[in-house]
Amino acid sequence: MREVAAVLYENGAKKVSGLVLGINQLIVGNIPFKGWYCAECGNKMVLKRNSNNNKLFYGCEQYNHKTYPIEKGQKILKRINSFTGNERQDLEDAY
Numbered sequence: 001m002r003e004v005a006a007v008l009y010e011n012g013a014k015k016v017s018g019l020v021l022g023i024n025q026l027i028v029g030n031i032p033f034k035g036w037y038c039a040e041c042g043n044k045m046v047l048k049r050n051s052n053n054n055k056l057f058y059g060c061e062q063y064n065h066k067t068y069p070i071e072k073g074q075k076i077l078k079r080i081n082s083f084t085g086n087e088r089q090d091l092e093d094a095y
């Protein structure tokens with residue numbers, strides 16, 4: 001991140017902002033990432049940026065349906081992707 005910012009500043013950027021996301025970094029096993037879908041239309045809930053204040057939030061991919069502050073959205077994604085008892089058993093069997 002620091003190296004990327006340095007290159008951008010060296011090339012004339014006036015302000016550099018960075019964002020690192022790390023949600024569900026499981027790379028082994030066959031546990032799929034479960035998406036979060038809009039309760040109003042069924043489209044994906046995605047991370048969006050408010051163009052007025054640059055704050056991130058979660059909202060419907062396609063429409064201006066209900067939105068969630070980033071902290072609340074991360075909690076919801078974490079809950080959706082929590083292991084159930086069965087999945088925990090599967091992991092123990094595999095490793």
Ligand SMILES: [Zn+2]
Nearest residue numbers: 038041060065
């Ligand atoms: Zn929607």
